[in-house]
Amino acid sequence: MEAYREARSSLAALQATLPDFSTLSYTEVLLALEAATDLPVPVAVPVESGDRARLYVRARTAVERLAERGERLALELVIAGLDAVWSDDVRTSWAGDLP
Amino acid sequence: MTYGQSAAALRDALGRLLAVQRVRAALDGRDPRRELAGRLFADGYSWNEIERSLSIGRELLREYHAAFRDDGRFAAGPRRTASEALQDGGFDVRTFAERDQERQRAMRDAVALLVGRGYEHQQIAGAVAADVHTVLRYRRLLEAEGWTPAVVTAASALEEAGLELPDRATTPRGTERSAAYRRLIGFLRGRGHEQQEVADTLGLNVATVRTYQRRLEASGWTPEPRPDPAEVLAAHGIDLGATSLADETREMVTFLTERGYIQEEMADALGLDRTSVAYHQSVLRDGGQIPPRDTGPEVPIEQRIANLAIEIPDRATPEQRIATAELIMRYRAEVIAYLAAVVEQAVEGRFATTAIGAANPAYRLRAALLQLRDAEDTRASAADLGTPQPIRAVELWRQAAVAAVAGRERDLPTSLTRDQRAAALRDTVTALRALLALDERHAAARGWQCLPTTVGPKTDEWALPAVVLDAATWTADTPTADYAIDRLGPTAIDRLPGPPPVTLGAAAAALDRAAAHLAGDPEPVKATVMRWLVDAQRRIATYARHQALTLDLDEVAEVHEKRYHRYDDIDVVLTDVAGTAGCESLAVVEIAEAVRILKHTRRGTEPELADLTFASQALDATISRMLRLGAAGYYFQRTERLAVERPGSSLVRRAVAVYEPITAENNPGYGPAWLELERLAAPREIARSPESEAFTARLDSLAADTLAVAQARNRALYPDDDGHRVLADHAAAEVIAGIDSLGAAGAAFAEARARLAGALAATNGTLAELGNRCGLAPGEIAWLIEPARGIHAETVGAAPERGDGELAFDGGVGGVDQTDGVDGRDCEGTVTGSEFDVVGTGRDDQSGTPVPVGGGPVSTEGPGI
Structure with a gap:
């Protein structure tokens, strides 16, 4: 549950760091995460959004912790989705938009 | 398994695969080679050796090494950088370049000072812990920079000390002059001046100086010892340490090597090139300060790996x-x-x-x-x-x-x-x-x-x-x-490896599979297979009946008993049936399995027996269908005909087998046999559906309507006779519900009439008397027994008393005959004629209902008694 909260918080913070009208969306990862777990959805807490890489690592670690005991395949796919968005994010050097 | 189970297994495997790929780095940590490499490191095997024997790359080995040290498995404890380790060891952690510069500066100062002090190069070298050549190199460097040694000459030394040369002109040769020279030479030689210099300064011959010195020494003179150059350096605040830079570096290298740091790390910490570190290590190995590189422990590494007994997956070739x-x-x-x-x-x-x-x-x-x-x-x-x-x-x-x-x-x-x-x-x-x-x-x-x-x-x-x-x-x-x-999906029990368990459930599962196989076959099985199937079913029915009796389930036992008899009949019927068309089915295997299991089954449970019964009934349905279809072109009746042949010269009559289509003539039992079997098959359960419920409700309402109408009619018929009305309602309801029928009611009426006539005859009374006794009007009784009277009128006179056996095909008439036989003479003259007319006309008019009979008593009373 704590991991779920942390994952949601980090993903929300990551989404908040994207510029408006971004093609990339961490929200989709968030929705996929909600679909992949049947836990009650916790409230996202504000986290420090200064270091994006740290946010990414936190989110990924939290989902990995969830995957240890949740439905594995769906959560692994969530991780894959997060990685995809993150790599695009890095590739576009945080412009938030694909070329 | 069901769909969900196999899909879940697939999902689980794929999820684990993804996880495995994701944590591959972590998995490398679980690589047994990592553990093995760490042990070998700890045992002191060299990198090359470990690399070769484990056949892993240097990069990976380096990671393993670092991870192993991170775990605190080496002596140095948890991983610290080489610099930190040096600091812990009390070493100077500045880089080699810095230390080198500082040392050079100090060396120059020291060399300059000591050379100026007139120390010999050998002495200086000892004082600064360097080679003579190094000292000379420094001196040359200093001179190239324009430095000139502030040399203390013998003359200036004499001047400093306030000693004067003896004047040769004034001082005559003799003891005094010799004593003066002796004192001067002793002083200068004690200061370290060379004999040549002393000779030059004093204006003497070198040999003379040497002679003086020898005499001084002979008399017990020793030159005043010069201060140690190291003390001089210390007095001037120049600290060069006891060891050279190279020695210091080698100490550090030794320190770090012993703690398992690798050359790159050492080079980083010391500010050296890796090759320099390697050079130092080789020097140290030559000197025996650190263990030689490729001569590890005594045990060969292969033996050691074998001793550790850690399973390593083989490295794959391309x-x-x-x-x-x-x-x-x-x-x-x-x-x-x-x-x-x-x-x-x-x-x-x-x-x-x-x-x-x-x-x-x-x-x-x-x-x-x-x-x-x-x-x-x-x-x-x-x-x-x-x-x-x-x-x-x-x-x-x-x-x-x-x-x-x-x-x-x-x-x-x-x-x-x-x-x-x-x-x-x-x-x-x-x-x-x-x-x-x-x-x-x-x-x-x-x-x-x-x-x-x-x-x-x-x-x-x-x-x-x-x-x-x-x-x-x-x-x-x-x-x-x-x-x-x-x-969803088949719920059959999964077959475990090995022989199936000897339980009723296993037999039921086998039969279930057999039924599925058989139902899936597009055409009937071959005749031989069918005969085998029927025989097996017969045996299975026996076993199942036995099991049912063991479980005290008499109904089920009855079902299987019936099945046994049906299959017995079919077996008889199939005796002469043959045919090669049709298919062979895998069901045979399963049924044989089921028979084998049933033979050894001790005692089953009720649900298992129910499964077995259902599976058997499914098989019954399929087999009866196949028998029905098989008569059309698959199965033939074998009959023998006598044929006339002429094999040689004479006629021979010989039986020849002829195969004909099965008909009711040549095999009368065939059709009824499969029909009976089909009737035994499990009745289809009709699922509850809105449509069927609506239909049922409609039927119920229709029946209720009909009953209501009938009850209204009965009420009109028996307005004040509740007993009969209820009886009529009951009869109407029974007819409507299909329990009773009009024909049965009519038969009952005829019987009742016969009983009434019999009673009348036995009592030998009048109609009125009878009516009073049994609660009926005399007219009713007259109407009731009217047919008996008609028969009597025609036949009774001629009928013999013993003739009732022949005539009695109907209970009513038989009764009448008896009546006549007993008391016909009393009644016939009085009642017969008028009664017959009245009731006859009345009955025609009133269309069979007993109501108008009420008019009967009026007419019957007169002629009656």
Whole structure:
């Protein structure tokens, strides 16, 4: 549950760091995460959004912790989705938009 | 297994695969070679040796080494950088360049000072802990920079000391002058001046100086010792340390080498090149300060590895890697085939045009999967699927493929509702996404062929990831997905390896499978197979009846007893039936299995017996159907005819077998036999449905209407006679419900009439008297016994008293005859004529209802008694 909260918080913070009208969306990862777990959805807490890489690592670690005991395949796919968005994010050097 | 179980197994295997790929770095940590390498490091084997014996790259070995040190397995404890370690060891942690510069500065100062002090080069070298050549080099460097040594000459030394040269002119040769020279030479030599210099300064011959010195020494003189150059340096604040820079560096190298740091780290910490570190290490090894590089412990490393007994997977050759990739791709083909089978069930494939279909994400997914399936030409063989794989990832692929094969061949439901299709499609999309992700991660593997990037018909191609993504979105939009599909599929008990358990349930399962096989056969089995089947069924019925009796289930025992008799009949009927057409069925195997199991089964349970009964009845239905179909062209009746032959010269009559179609004439029992069997088969349970319930309600209301009408009529008929009205209502209800019928009621009426006539005859009374006794009006009685009177009028006079046996085909008439025989003479004259007329006319008018009989008593009373 704590991991779920942390994952949601980090993903929300990551989404908040994207510029408006971004093609990339961490929200989709968030929705996929909600679909992949049947836990009650916790409230996202504000986290420090200064270091994006740290946010990414936190989110990924939290989902990995969830995957240890949740439905594995769906959560692994969530991780894959997060990685995809993150790599695009890095590739576009945080412009938030694909070329 | 059900659909849900195999799908869950597939999902689980794919999820684990993804996880394995994700934490591959962590998995490397679990690589047994890591542990082994660490142990070997700790045992002191060299890097080269470990690298060679474990056949792993230097990079990986370095990681293992670092990880091993991180775990605190080496003496130095948890990992600290080489600099930190040096600091802990009390070393100067500045870089080599810094230390070198400082040392050079100090050396120059020291050399300059000591040279100026007139120390010999050898002494200086000893004081600064360097070579003589080094001292000379420094001196030369200093002189090249324009430095000149502030040399203390013998003259200046004399001047400093206030000593004067003896004047040769004034001082005569003799003891005084000799004493003066002796004193001066002793002073200068004690200051370290050379004999030549002393000679030059004093204006003497060198030999003379030497002679003086020898005499001084002979007299016990020793030169005043000069201060140690090291003291001089210390007095001037120059600290060069006791060791040279190289020695210091080598100490550091020794320190770090002993603690397991590698050359690169040492080089970083010391500010040196790696080769310099290697040079220092080699020097140290030569000097024996650190253990030699390639001579580790006494035990050969191979022996040591064997002693540690840690399982190491063999390193794969490129060919093996390619073979593994191909194996995984075969497993992948199985998974894709399963997914394709699911979408074939779950997605409607018929669209008016391809364009309309292509607008549907599910259709695109279907087309893509079918194309992927058809593109794969090699599937996993049984050996591939059955062999556990040593590599974890490959094993997980195998598990996924096994789940896929099980799901495709056994567990896939054939008919799905719309919502169940959505659920199946969602599973499929998830699995396909996992396949794509794994494809990406395997892409770098040797021999791996990725899935095609584009799929679809020739005219328009779709990107595979886009197809999957669209389908995922599309399935996510169907919240009504019905996961009851997870419970669909065959529920038969999984066959475990080895002989099946000897239980009634196993027998029931075998029979169930047999029924499924047999029902799936398109045509009747061959006649011989049918005879075998019938015989086996007969035996199974015996066993089942026995089991039912053991369980005190008499109804079930009765069912099986009936089955036994039916099959016995069929067996007789089939005695001369033959035919080669038809098929052979796997059901035979299963039924033989069931018979074998039943033979050894001790005591079953009631549900198991119920299963067995159901399976048997399913078989009954199929067998009776086959018997019915078989008469039309499959089975023939064998009869023998006598034929006349002429084999040689004489006529011979010989029996010849003739096969004819089965008819009621040549095999009268055949038709009834299968009909009886069909009647025994389990009645179909009609599921409750709104339609059937409405129909039932309608029938009930109709019956109620009819009953209401009948009750109204009865009320009109018996307005004040409740007893008869209730009786009439009851009879009406019975007729309406189908329990009673008009014919039966009529028969009962005839019987009642006969009983009445018999009673009348026996009592020998009048109608009125009888009426009073039994609560009827005399007219009614007259009407009731009227037919008896008619018969009597015609026949009774001639009828013999013993003739009732012949005439009595009906109870009513028989009774009448008896009546006549007893007291016909009294009654016939008085009652017969008038009664007959009255009742006859009245009956015709009143159309059979007893109501108008009420008029009867008026007419009967007169002629009556």
